[in-house]
Amino acid sequence: MCSNIFILYVIFKPLNNVLFSLTIFFQFLFQFGRTEVIDNTLNPDFVRKFILDYFFEERQNLRFDLYDLDSKSDNLSKHDFLGQAFCTLGEIVGSLGSRLEKPLIGIPGKKCGTIIVRAEELSNCRESVMLQFCGNKLDKKDFFGKSDPFLVFYRSNEDGSYTICHKTEVVKNTLDPVWQAFKIPVRALCNGDYDRSIKVEVYDWDRDGGHDFIGEFSTSYREMSRSQSQFHIYEVIFFTHTLVTLLSCLVDTELSFLDYIRGNPSQPTSLHYMSPYQLNDYAMALRAVGEIIQDYDSDKMFPALGFGAKLPPDGRVSHEFALNGNPQNPYCSGIEGVMEAYYQSLKSVRLYGPTHFSPVINHVARYASAVMDGSQYFILLIISDGVITDMAQTKESIVNAASLPMSIIIVGVGPAEFDEMIELDGDEERISSQGRYAERDIVQFVPFRDYIDRRGNHILSMARLAKEVLAEIPDQFLSYMRTRGIKPGPLPPPYTPCPPQAIHPLLTRRVSRI
Numbered sequence: 001m002c003s004n005i006f007i008l009y010v011i012f013k014p015l016n017n018v019l020f021s022l023t024i025f026f027q028f029l030f031q032f033g034r035t036e037v038i039d040n041t042l043n044p045d046f047v048r049k050f051i052l053d054y055f056f057e058e059r060q061n062l063r064f065d066l067y068d069l070d071s072k073s074d075n076l077s078k079h080d081f082l083g084q085a086f087c088t089l090g091e092i093v094g095s096l097g098s099r100l101e102k103p104l105i106g107i108p109g110k111k112c113g114t115i116i117v118r119a120e121e122l123s124n125c126r127e128s129v130m131l132q133f134c135g136n137k138l139d140k141k142d143f144f145g146k147s148d149p150f151l152v153f154y155r156s157n158e159d160g161s162y163t164i165c166h167k168t169e170v171v172k173n174t175l176d177p178v179w180q181a182f183k184i185p186v187r188a189l190c191n192g193d194y195d196r197s198i199k200v201e202v203y204d205w206d207r208d209g210g211h212d213f214i215g216e217f218s219t220s221y222r223e224m225s226r227s228q229s230q231f232h233i234y235e236v237i238f239f240t241h242t243l244v245t246l247l248s249c250l251v252d253t254e255l256s257f258l259d260y261i262r263g264n265p266s267q268p269t270s271l272h273y274m275s276p277y278q279l280n281d282y283a284m285a286l287r288a289v290g291e292i293i294q295d296y297d298s299d300k301m302f303p304a305l306g307f308g309a310k311l312p313p314d315g316r317v318s319h320e321f322a323l324n325g326n327p328q329n330p331y332c333s334g335i336e337g338v339m340e341a342y343y344q345s346l347k348s349v350r351l352y353g354p355t356h357f358s359p360v361i362n363h364v365a366r367y368a369s370a371v372m373d374g375s376q377y378f379i380l381l382i383i384s385d386g387v388i389t390d391m392a393q394t395k396e397s398i399v400n401a402a403s404l405p406m407s408i409i410i411v412g413v414g415p416a417e418f419d420e421m422i423e424l425d426g427d428e429e430r431i432s433s434q435g436r437y438a439e440r441d442i443v444q445f446v447p448f449r450d451y452i453d454r455r456g457n458h459i460l461s462m463a464r465l466a467k468e469v470l471a472e473i474p475d476q477f478l479s480y481m482r483t484r485g486i487k488p489g490p491l492p493p494p495y496t497p498c499p500p501q502a503i504h505p506l507l508t509r510r511v512s513r514i
Contacts, residue, residue: 033048040208040209062088062092063085064115065084066081066082066083067079067081068082081107083107084106085105085115087117093119097118097157098118098120099117100116101116102117120157128185128186129183129186129249129251130183130248131181131182131224131246132178132180132247133168134178134244135175135242135243136243136244137176138242139238140175141214142204146173146174146175147212148171148173149171149214150168150170151179152203153184153200154199155189155190155198156197165189166188168180181248194220194221194222194225195220195221196221197220198221200216200219201216202214213238217236217244219234219246224246224249225249231245232245232246233246234246272346274343278458284458284461286339288462288466289381289411289470290335292470293379300334302331302332302334302335304322304323304324304342305320305321305322305323305363306321306322306323306345306349307357308352308354308356309321309349311349323338324341353389356393357382357388358390358394361382361397361398364380364406365397368404368405374405374484377405377406377477378406379407379408380406380407380408380409381411383411385413387416398424398433398438399436399437401442402438402440402441402442407473409469410424410444410446411446413449418447421445440480444469446465446468448461451465451468
């Protein structure tokens with residue numbers, strides 16, 4: 001079962017001038033969350049977002065209830081019910097631009113207004129940024145004072161519209177405000193797209209909710225992140241030209257539990273830990289399988305690819321990069337060359353999820369599709385410690401590759417559950433994708449932990465692993481050749497030893513004198 005994470009943005013077009021609060025119920029069974037309260041406006045645009053797991057194959061029911069707050073009580077029966085809307089998460093995701101507009105119902109004979117819900121798939125960006133702004137000589141809007149300015153941040157959507165993502169606090173009675181620093185996830189600002197436009201509007205706060213517009217400016221996360229060591233000044237454009245300055249921009253990465261468990265190769269808890277005394281599980285699997293396979297390769301040159309890392313210099317996430325750092329020539333000389341490239345890559349890249357198999361499978365498949373005459377056969381060794389996060393794409397890639405001269409060996413390392421990887425091994429049931437079944441079984445999966453010698457004999461562990469994962473390769477090779485009627489090439493002429501050369505007498509005497 002494959003899930004995607006979506007974030008919901010909610011806007012109302014009600015007919016009542018009230019204190020608005022929205023309550024969302026998931027699957028109609030439990031209250032999923034509530035928005036903040038917005039007062040004195042006919043068109044509240046809620047800032048609070050709701051993050052949901054989206055499953056294409058499931059019906060995920062949603063109910064939105066709108067209330068007029070009469071007190072500070074959390075009990076909804078203490079407040080005035082203003083209407084509700086029903087839909088599914090699939091309706092929102094499948095709507096044009098993932099934007100759904102529905103009328104509010106629930107009060108007979110009364111038009112309750114309209115709800116607009118927008119969904120956007122979240123990126124895997126885990127960066128957060130701490131921002132602080134100040135204003136200079138802002139426009140004076142209050143008759144008896146100066147201004148009470150605040151900022152509103154909007155992220156741009158794929159359809160060109162904007163969605164509110166943050167509001168600063170109000171700084172009272174000043175034209176030169178310094179707003180408090182605030183921390184916000186980068187995916188909330190731009191969904192991980194560093195060049196996506198971010199619009200910032202400047203307002204003068206009014207008690208009646210009719211805030212006065214001072215001006216606006218646009219930026220991007222990439223532009224702001226370049227200002228980590230210096231101020232960045234924005235010209236606020238409206239009728240007058242005033243300035244807003246970005247005082248500081250501090251980028252931080254939200255670390256997960258798995259980052260601490262496996263993300264730092266310098267820590268002994270990492271499965272990539274480079275101990276001076278013994279090989280890690282990745283290195284043992286590489287050597288165990290590679291040292292046998294390389295005997296059947298004529299030039300002993302192996303392309304070695306990594307997946308799931310941020311690459312220098314810009315931190316781009318890649319699921320198909322050359323371990324030796326040379327994308328034009330990822331080949332390594334022998335298994336020793338592969339091992340060296342692996343160790344060097346751990347020093348230059350930053351390990352990063354999720355776990356995608358399909359890019360490397362497709363990479364090898366492109367080569368295999370060019371040599372279908374049986375003169376070459378490709379074996380892809382994948383070593384991974386995580387749950388597959390592109391399962392549907394991986395199945396599709398394997399089904400396509402099953403008609404090519406290639407086999408795939410998957411070795412699972414570490415303590416994770418490998419149920420999805422077991423599913424890829426077609427021993428019990430042939431793998432399929434979108435109604436198509438793989439032409440033949442080309443995948444062999446084993447968890448390395450099942451073959452580790454309990455007494456710590458790593459040589460024995462590697463021998464057991466190699467025997468298990470390579471056992472099916474000859475049958476997979478033969479199944480490809482036989483189904484295509486490919487016959488073995490002609491045998492080379494039999495070896496005939498040359499007669500021994502006659503030894504010159506002078507040479508014999510010279511040798512005898514030494």
